[in-house]
Amino acid sequence: MLCERCQKQEATIHVTQTRQGKTTEHHFCDSCARELGIGHSITDYFGTIGNLFGSGMLGGGSAFNHTGGIPAFGAAVPRNITCPRCGQTFEQFRHTGLFGCSQCYTAFADLLDPVFRRVQGNTRHIGHKHEPSEAQLRAERLSTRLSELKHALKLAVDEENYEQAARLRDEIRQLQQAGTQPDERGKT
Amino acid sequence: MTWYIDQGPDSDVMISSRVRLARNLEQVPFPHRMDAQTARKAADEIVKAFFQDDTERKRHYLLVDLDSLSLEDRLALAEKRLISEDLAKAGDGSFHRAMISRDESVSIMINEEDHIRIQSMQPGLNLEQAFDGAKQAASILERELPVAYHEKYGYLTACPTNTGTGMRASVMAHLPGLAMGGRIKDTVDGLIKLGFAVRGHYGEHSKSQGNLFQISNQLTLGISEEDLINDLKRMLQQLIEQERGVRRELYRRQPLLLEDRVMRAFATLKSARLMTHEEATELLSTVRLGMALGLLPNLQPSDVNRIYALIGPASIQKAHGQAMTPAERDSARATAVRDLLERSGA
Numbered sequence: 001m002l003c004e005r006c007q008k009q010e011a012t013i014h015v016t017q018t019r020q021g022k023t024t025e026h027h028f029c030d031s032c033a034r035e036l037g038i039g040h041s042i043t044d045y046f047g048t049i050g051n052l053f054g055s056g057m058l059g060g061g062s063a064f065n066h067t068g069g070i071p072a073f074g075a076a077v078p079r080n081i082t083c084p085r086c087g088q089t090f091e092q093f094r095h096t097g098l099f100g101c102s103q104c105y106t107a108f109a110d111l112l113d114p115v116f117r118r119v120q121g122n123t124r125h126i127g128h129k130h131e132p133s134e135a136q137l138r139a140e141r142l143s144t145r146l147s148e149l150k151h152a153l154k155l156a157v158d159e160e161n162y163e164q165a166a167r168l169r170d171e172i173r174q175l176q177q178a179g180t181q182p183d184e185r186g187k188t
Numbered sequence: 189m190t191w192y193i194d195q196g197p198d199s200d201v202m203i204s205s206r207v208r209l210a211r212n213l214e215q216v217p218f219p220h221r222m223d224a225q226t227a228r229k230a231a232d233e234i235v236k237a238f239f240q241d242d243t244e245r246k247r248h249y250l251l252v253d254l255d256s257l258s259l260e261d262r263l264a265l266a267e268k269r270l271i272s273e274d275l276a277k278a279g280d281g282s283f284h285r286a287m288i289s290r291d292e293s294v295s296i297m298i299n300e301e302d303h304i305r306i307q308s309m310q311p312g313l314n315l316e317q318a319f320d321g322a323k324q325a326a327s328i329l330e331r332e333l334p335v336a337y338h339e340k341y342g343y344l345t346a347c348p349t350n351t352g353t354g355m356r357a358s359v360m361a362h363l364p365g366l367a368m369g370g371r372i373k374d375t376v377d378g379l380i381k382l383g384f385a386v387r388g389h390y391g392e393h394s395k396s397q398g399n400l401f402q403i404s405n406q407l408t409l410g411i412s413e414e415d416l417i418n419d420l421k422r423m424l425q426q427l428i429e430q431e432r433g434v435r436r437e438l439y440r441r442q443p444l445l446l447e448d449r450v451m452r453a454f455a456t457l458k459s460a461r462l463m464t465h466e467e468a469t470e471l472l473s474t475v476r477l478g479m480a481l482g483l484l485p486n487l488q489p490s491d492v493n494r495i496y497a498l499i500g501p502a503s504i505q506k507a508h509g510q511a512m513t514p515a516e517r518d519s520a521r522a523t524a525v526r527d528l529l530e531r532s533g534a
Contacts, residue, residue, distance in 0.1 A: 085217075086217045086218075086221055088221065096220075097347060097348070098218065098220055098301075098346045098347055099218060099344070099345075099346055099347075099348070100217055100218060100220075100221045101216070101217040101218055101221065102212060102214055102215075102218075102336035102338075102344040105338055105341055105344050105351075106338075112341075112348075115348055116341075116348060116351070116409060119348050119349055120348070120349070120351070120352065120407050120408065120409035120410060121407060121409075121410065122352075122407070122409045122410025122411070123340070123341075123409070123410070124340055124341075124409070124410055125338075125340065125341055125342025125343075125351075125352040125353070125409055125410070126410060126411065126412055127342060127352060127353040127355070127411070127412040127413045127416075128353065128412070128413055129337075130330055130335055130337035130342075130343065131330065131331075132337075133330060133331055133332055133333055133334055133335065134331070134332070135332070135333070135334045136214070136334045136335075139334065
């Protein structure tokens with residue numbers, strides 16, 4: 001049997017997939033299977049079996065079964081994307097169906113549109129907007145000020161104005177320390 | 189005024205309405221990835237942000253440390269739907285908290301699937317007021333806390349099925365007519381096709397008992413809170429008319445059969461010595477139907493609601509303050525139902 005993808009090589013990897021009671025078979029040659037990321041785990045290509053909205057909602061079925069995982073993607077998915085804040089990988093997200101922290105949304109941004117299209121039928125929030133809290137506004141102001149100072153520091157170093165650079169570096173340090181003080185938020 | 193006892197709009201079919209909003213802290217891992225220290229810090233921060241130094245709010249809300257309660261006490265709160273079943277069963281030591289308003293209409297769960305889950309309840313079909321209650325609590329917290337929000341995806345939640353508005357609007361619908369008329373399966377299938385979720389009484393993992401169905405919006409992204417509520421409400425108004433129509437039709441066709449069924453259910457509730465929770469909810473469903481058809485003029489809907497709130501296994505156990513065997517619970521339940529009916533004078 002020929003590989004269903006390249007239609008040239010002999011198919012050596014055979015995959016049987018059952019979803020919503022329907023069984024389908026796929027046949028790939030070695031090199032196509034490798035390119036598609038099949039090999040370590042078949043579910044890497046086909047997604048974990050389980051359809052978010054497929055099962056009946058009554059009698060034990062839930063809207064989101066956390067062992068069900070995230071449905072299939074149309075292409076091979078990079079497995080090694082890791083959220084820099086919480087350390088959760090995209091693979092773990094697909095497996096558990098849960099993000100690890102709010103930063104995961106940014107870390108996995110390139111892969112999320114298909115997920116949301118499938119789960120929600122949409123990819124953009126149009127409801128109520130969150131007004132940033134005082135703490136968030138302060139953090140934003142701090143971050144803007146820090147980037148300004150860092151930019152100025154770079155210029156000062158480029159111009160060999162070391163006195164100015166030292167002053168800027170101290171100011172940056174002070175601001176960074178203040179920003180990490182746990183009680184800072186409650187002070188004002 | 190208590191949402192699970194009082195009557196509200198369309199109470200003959202819609203027992204209660206609830207709106208839940210999920211919110212998370214920006215810099216903190218979601219609860220399933222928190223260690224104990226982070227969980228404690230998050231819980232403290234949320235509680236502090238909500239109460240601040242507002243004495244009025246401190247009077248109006250009760251802070252419940254769920255870790256310090258027994259499993260029965262937690263399950264009793266879940267039976268009253270003041271916390272989720274998942275949170276009740278989650279076990280100790282994870283810094284689970286709940287802030288519950290004294291009138292029990294608003295409850296804020298901390299460190300559930302999301303850091304913050306606000307739920308607001310109202311009797312009958314009254315999603316707007318339930319939404320107002322949830323919105324008010326959310327805005328207090330959002331003013332004070334760095335809430336996880338994304339320009340594109342909206343409110344960020346642990347599970348992508350809640351991302352966006354973080355809102356789940358639901359009603360508890362009592363549909364004995366459609367069930368007796370053999371139309372419940374088609375109705376539920378139709379609702380699911382239209383994009384709504386249908387579950388049993390206690391939420392996500394439960395089966396329907398006593399013809400009670402929790403119906404809610406499925407989607408949370410790409411549609412505004414108001415539109416979600418309006419869509420759900422429009423559909424529910426049709427469902428209410430269907431259920432009422434079937435009830436009338438069933439009674440018109442076989443009045444004696446229906447009266448017999450209602451009166452037998454009522455008599456059993458008044459006389460039985462042993463009663464399982466399942467039997468009690470089935471009988472109460474038939475009695476509720478009888479009341480809606482005017483067959484039990486001396487019984488008030490609030491009496492039935494009061495019974496309903498007290499007959500869950502954990503609530504019975506809690507009322508007795510000691511470990512009970514299932515048979516002892518069935519006996520205590522039958523006694524409680526008899527006493528309440530006697531007191532109601534029906």
